[in-house]
Amino acid sequence: MGLHVPVTTDTYPPPKDDEQSLALQVDWTPEEEKAAKRKLDFIIMPLLTLGFFCLQLDRGNIANAITDNFMEDVGITQDEFNVGQQMLSLGIVLTEIPSNMILYRVGPGKWLTLQLFLFGIVSTFQSFQSNYSSFIATRFLLGITESGFIPGGLWTLSTWYTRKETAKRVMFFYFGNQFGQASSKLLAFGILHMRGVAGKAGWFWLFTLMGSFTIFSGFILGFFLPDSFKNPCPTFLPGFSFFSKRELHILQTRVLLDDPMKGKKKKRINWGAFKRAFTNWRLWIHVFITLANNGPQRAFDTYSPSIVSSFGFGALRSNAMASVGLFLQIPTSWTFSWFSDHFNRRGETVVAALSCHLLGYIFNRSFTELVGLRGVRYFGVVWTQTFGTFSHPLNIAWMSLTCEDSEVRALAMAMVIMGANIAGIYGAQIFRADDKPFYRRGFSINIAVLTVGLVLAIGRLIDDVLRRRRFKRTQIEPVTESLSEENVDEKTLPPTQAQYLGDTKSPVAAQ
Numbered sequence: 056m057g058l059h060v061p062v063t064t065d066t067y068p069p070p071k072d073d074e075q076s077l078a079l080q081v082d083w084t085p086e087e088e089k090a091a092k093r094k095l096d097f098i099i100m101p102l103l104t105l106g107f108f109c110l111q112l113d114r115g116n117i118a119n120a121i122t123d124n125f126m127e128d129v130g131i132t133q134d135e136f137n138v139g140q141q142m143l144s145l146g147i148v149l150t151e152i153p154s155n156m157i158l159y160r161v162g163p164g165k166w167l168t169l170q171l172f173l174f175g176i177v178s179t180f181q182s183f184q185s186n187y188s189s190f191i192a193t194r195f196l197l198g199i200t201e202s203g204f205i206p207g208g209l210w211t212l213s214t215w216y217t218r219k220e221t222a223k224r225v226m227f228f229y230f231g232n233q234f235g236q237a238s239s240k241l242l243a244f245g246i247l248h249m250r251g252v253a254g255k256a257g258w259f260w261l262f263t264l265m266g267s268f269t270i271f272s273g274f275i276l277g278f279f280l281p282d283s284f285k286n287p288c289p290t291f292l293p294g295f296s297f298f299s300k301r302e303l304h305i306l307q308t309r310v311l312l313d314d315p316m317k318g319k320k321k322k323r324i325n326w327g328a329f330k331r332a333f334t335n336w337r338l339w340i341h342v343f344i345t346l347a348n349n350g351p352q353r354a355f356d357t358y359s360p361s362i363v364s365s366f367g368f369g370a371l372r373s374n375a376m377a378s379v380g381l382f383l384q385i386p387t388s389w390t391f392s393w394f395s396d397h398f399n400r401r402g403e404t405v406v407a408a409l410s411c412h413l414l415g416y417i418f419n420r421s422f423t424e425l426v427g428l429r430g431v432r433y434f435g436v437v438w439t440q441t442f443g444t445f446s447h448p449l450n451i452a453w454m455s456l457t458c459e460d461s462e463v464r465a466l467a468m469a470m471v472i473m474g475a476n477i478a479g480i481y482g483a484q485i486f487r488a489d490d491k492p493f494y495r496r497g498f499s500i501n502i503a504v505l506t507v508g509l510v511l512a513i514g515r516l517i518d519d520v521l522r523r524r525r526f527k528r529t530q531i532e533p534v535t536e537s538l539s540e541e542n543v544d545e546k547t548l549p550p551t552q553a554q555y556l557g558d559t560k561s562p563v564a565a566q
Contacts, residue, residue, distance in 0.1 A: 080308070081308070081312070083304075083305045087301075087305055088305055088309060090302075091298075091302040091305045091306050092306070094297070094298065094302065095215060095216075095298075095306055098279065098280075098281065098297055099211075099212075099215055099280075099281070100224065100227055100228070102275070102276055102279055102280045103167075103208045103211065103212070103228050103231070103280075104227060104228055104230055104231035104234075105231065105272055105275065105276070106167060106170075106171055106204065106208065106231065106272065106276060107204075107205065107208060107228060107229070107231030107232050107235065108231040108232075108234055108235040108238075109171060109175065109235070109268065109269040109272045110174065110201055110204055110205070110231075110232075110235070110269075111231065111232045111234075111235025111236055111239065112178075112235050112238070112239050112242075112265045112268070112269065113174055113175065113177075113178035113197065113201075113265060113266060113269055114143070114197070114201065115235065115236055115239045115356065115357075116178075116239050116243065116261050116262065116265050117139075117140075117181075117194075117357070118239075118240075118356060118357045118358070118359070118360055118361075119239060119240055119243030119247065119258075119261060119360060119374050120243075120247075120258035120261055120262070121136065121360075121361060122243075122247070122360050122361060122364060122370045122371060122373060122374055123247045123250065123256065123257040123258045123261075123370070123371070124256070124258075125256075125258045128256055128258070129184050129185065129186065129187070129189075129190055130186055130187065131187050131190055132488065133487065133488040133491075134487060134488055135187055135190075136190075137483045137484050137486075137487065138191065138483075139190050139191055139194040140194065140353075140357060140479065140483035141479070141480045141483045141484070142191050142194045142195040142198065143194040143195065143197055143198040143479065144198060144353075144476040144477065144478075144479030144480040144482075144483065145195065145198060145476075145480060146194075146195045146196065146197065146198020146199040146201075146202065147198040147199070147201060147202040147472075147473075147476040147479075148198075148202075148473050148476045148477055148480070149199070149202075150198075150199050150202040150203065151202045151203055151206065151469050151472055151473045151476065152466070152469045152473070153203075154166075154170075154202045154203025154204075154207070154469075155203050155206050155207060155210070155465055155466070155468065155469040157203070158203060158207040158210070158465075159210075159462075159465050162282040162283050162286060163207055163208075163210070163211040163280070163282060163283070164276075164280050164281060164282030164283070164286070164288070164289060164290050165282065165290050166203070166207060167204060167207055167208065167211070167276060167280065168273055168276040168277045168280060168290045168291075169273075170200060170201070170203065170204050170207075171204075171269055171270070171272055171273035171276055172270060172273040173200040174197055174200035174201045174204075174269065175266050175267070175268075175269030175270035175272070175273055176200075176266070176270065177193060177196045177197045177200050177266075178197060178262060178265060178266035178269060179262060179263055179266030179267055179269075179270065180193065180262075180266070181193045181197070181262040181266070182255075182258075182259045182260075182262040182263045182266075198476075202476075203469070205468075205472045205475075206465075206468035206469045206471070206472040207468075208228055209225060209228070209451060209455075209468045209472075210464065210465045210468050212224050212225060212228060213455065213464055213468075214283065214284075214310070215284075215306070215310070216310065217309060217310055217313035217314070218313055218314060218455070218456065219313070219396075221452060221455060223392055223393070223396045225392075225448045225451055225452050225455075226388060226389065226391075226392035226445070226448050226449070226452075227392075228448070229388070229444070229445065229447070229448040230385060230388075230389075232444065233381060233384050233385050233388065233444060233445070234385065236356065236378075236381045236444070237378045237381030237382045237384075237385075238378070239265070240360060240374045240375065240377045240378035240381070241374070241375055241378045242265070243261055243371075243374045244371055244372070244374045244375040246260050246261045246264060247260075247261060247371050247374070248371065274291075276289075276290075277289060277290045277291040278291045278292060279297075281296065281297065281298070284303060284306070284307040287303055325462070328460070328462035328463050328466060329466065331459060331462075331463050332458075332462075332463045332466040332467055332470065333466075333470075335457065335463075337454075337457045337515070337518070338454060338457060338458075338467050338470060338471075340511055340514070340515045341450055341451075341453065341454035341457075341471060341515070342470050342471055342473075342474040343474070343508070343511055344405070344409075344450050344508050344511050344512050344515070345447060345450060345471050345474040345475050345478065346474050346475075346477060346478045346508075347478075347504050347505060347507050347508025347509075347511065348409060348412065348446050348447055348450070348478070348505065348508050349447060349474070349475045349478035349479065349482065350478035350479070350481050350482035350485065350504055351412075351416065351443075351482060351485065351500075351501035351504055351505055352412070352443045352444055352447075352482070353478060353479045353482040353483070354482040354483065354485040354486050354497065354501070355416075355439055355440075355443060355486075355501070356440075356443070357483070357486070358486045358494075359377045359436060359440065360373045360374045360376075360377040361373070361491075362377075362436060362492075362494070363376050363377050363433065363436055365491070365492035366429035366432055366433060367429055368429075376433070377436070377440070379437055379440075380436060380437035380438065380439065380440025380441045380443075381440050381441075383437065383440070383441045384440060384441045384442070384443070384444060384445060387441055387442070387445070388444070388445035388448075391404050391407070391408055391445060391449060392404075392445075392448075392449065395449055395452065401449070401452060401453035401456065401519075402453060402512065402515060402516035402519050402520075403516065404449050405446055405449045405450050405453055405512050405516075406509065406512045406513055406516055408442060408445060408446030408449055409446050409505065409508055409509045409512055410509060411438075411441075411442035412439070412442045412443050412446060412505060413502065413505040413506065413509060414438070414442075415435065415438045415439030415440075415441075415442055415443065416439065416498050416501040416502045416505060417502060418434070418435035418438055418439070419432075419435040419436070419439060419494075419498045420495065420498035420499060420502060421435075422434075422435045423493040423494070423495055423498070447475065450471070450512075451468070451471055454467060454471060455467070455468075485497045485500050485501065
């Protein structure tokens with residue numbers, strides 16, 4: 056188990072009436088902890104990943120629909136299509152923080168389950184679009200109903216797992232996104248061949264079938280996703296828990312040993328938390344890194360099937376071919392996540408991932424001049440898809456180490472996901488009709504934007520390295536050895552010390 060630092064409720068002042076107090080002590084065996092954590096993994100992780108998978112199916116199937124004459128059938132131009140994509144991101148941005156505040160108040164079990172039903176219904180009714188107005192309306196509604204799901208899932212992981220375990224679980228959660236991106240293109244290859252069935256277009260069946268699957272998945276979350284330690288029951292099964300009282304005790308106490316402030320979760324987020332979050336410049340650097348990474352990636356993902364089709368491959372076949380790099384991304388991202396987690400190299404892995412992403416756009420811009428070599432140009436697409444997404448969850452895991460408490464963490468998750476969707480607003484206009492089919496201007500813009508993101512990540516990494524060196528020079532004794540009832544406050548607790556250093560292998564966390 057490693058070095059144990061006993062922490063009790065006497066270590067810090069008694070919590071207020073609206074806060075939860077738990078005695079923190081290790082009274083279990085390593086085998087018991089391993090079994091409880093394994094059970095948690097088999098329940099929480101598949102459900103959250105399934106929800107993210109459904110979200111990506113419903114958000115990304117529009118990219119596949121445009122290879123089946125969607126724009127022509129609905130009567131919109133490519134630039135109008137881009138506006139619709141902006142409306143999706145705008146809907147998410149406007150309601151991201153309110154959605155996360157609702158989740159914080161009512162619990163993830165109820166709110167995330169409801170969200171699956173809502174955006175599943177909207178996605179299904181996309182089948183009945185017939186003009187520009189209906190297209191804009193459905194994209195905006197889809198954004199509103201999807202808002203908060205991703206930061207809600209990330210925040211849920213932070214409440215069930217220790218900081219040392221979070222990075223790997225965040226990456227696994229994002230596998231739902233990656234697998235959804237890849238699978239949607241592969242599934243579209245088959246579903247779009249249904250054009251003509253019941254006199255409907257292929258894209259009609261694409262929206263109908265994928266939206267219906269999301270609604271069905273909402274029932275799965277409703278029957279299986281536990282809400283919290285305080286209420287470990289699924290939404291549709293009140294009073295029933297998959298965990299025994301002993302297992303809940305072990306799971307909750309180990310989390311509080313890692314971060315005692317998680318035991319002081321308040322019923323609502325107060326204004327002090329907003330101030331702590333929004334005045335932390337390091338959090339904003341992570342948001343700007345997200346802005347730089349996700350705009351180019353969102354634009355490229357939308358048009359990747361069309362780009363492959365422009366190489367001379369069949370329209371529907373291009374959907375299947377555009378999934379190859381996304382499937383390769385899964386083992387690649389797992390490797391980066393393992394390295395980040397195992398060696399505690401958060402910043403280094405983000406810098407490496409951004410560098411590979413940037414190289415992809417350099418490839419694509421260079422290969423546009425190789426008109427006759429479609430295999431080489433296709434390699435550029437595969438490379439970009441392989442490295443295009445996972446620097447985002449790596450950046451989130453790195454950012455989470457700077458959060459002081461669960462309130463700031465909830466807001467930080469909303470901030471970074473808002474950044475991702477603001478990136479979608481400008482990213483939707485990178486590839487325009489007057490620049491196709493080579494998109495020379497678009498790829499040049501992506502190179503410039505990714506370069507800014509890479510510079511920010513390198514600067515943030517240097518900041519981390521310098522702070523670690525300063526800490527080592529000061530020879531600070533473990534905070535828990537010098538705590539006293541007279542001078543303790545939230546910012547001197549052990550978790551804050553470890554978070555300030557970005558070191559998940561502190562004595563407390565190492566347990």
